[in-house]
Amino acid sequence: MTGRDLAKRIQSYMSELERLEEKLLTLRVDRRHRQSEGNTRVTINFNAAFDRRSSKSTLELVVWGLMDEILASKTVIHSAISSLFAVEAHA
Template sequence: RGTKKQIQLFCCALWVIWGSRNQLVHERKFRSGRDLSHKIQSYLIELEGVREKKLTSTPVRSQGQGGVELRESIQFDAAFDISNSRSTLGIVARDQNGEIKVSKSTLHFNVSSPFVAEAYACLEATKLGINMGLDSVTIMGDSKTIINKCRMTIRDKSILGAIIEDT
């Protein structure tokens, strides 16, 4: 039990110490107590700055029959680690005003390529929209290959096609 600030300090210190321990074990990289203390302090200052700064975003506009309308959007992206065959994906869902409603990140193992990573991210973004009960949503990603394959009417027989077909 403690104040919110004490709990935040404890969690941040634990996170930094654990990360330092992992670096020592896996990379043989040693960090002094002074370095750890500076990292904790700078991270807490950064968190305070984030709290003070209001996040802003531009709402997604789509062309409807009545002109420009605001709508919900889901943005996705993936990062691929070729040496470990794994990927991390991030998804952010926003309402009509651009406010973040849901954010999600997932780690996938045994991923064969960055294209497969992006396909999984697209699949997860689609599932999120369905689970949120959205009737109409704009799903955005930065992989032109995946977006083009999603728009194809011909069945793609590759691994990407199998993942995209699930969407």
Template sequence: MREIIQFDAAFDIRNSRLVSGVVVWDQKAVIKASKSILHSNVSSLFVAEACACLEATKLGIEMSLGSVTIMGDSKIVINKCQTTVRDKLIIGAIIKEI
């Protein structure tokens, strides 16, 4: 069965904090897991979205999901995950973990 993992991030630029949220659904729209994580010292919205994507990936691995679709609303993060070109910015280090 193929699960769907959705992620999103809420970024507080003034305090450099992020809350990332992750939800795992099955094909019948039953919630299998959810998780929220508070991060500090986050430098930008792009880093925030990359952290949220990383948390989604880690949750899928922790749950031993064999076949998943990971969905988020950050086109930049998704595009960087799909390329083989290495990014030398902070976001590149996070993408490498994904």
């Protein structure tokens, strides 16, 4: 990969992040997007949200058991976040 290719990829990624910042993001657990395999014992969901107006981001991790019980969860709130790019860096 050349330096020019890398620069194009970075610019494309930054453009994508800027478009995402324009959308209203919400934090929610959506069970429809879970992926599992026949031998899976747990399902892990990861969600992130960024509020540009308040410069806060929220990251959430939820671990589900076979009977749809929550085995573990963790929520982290970051403040003074300048951009969606910084949110991904914290994730």
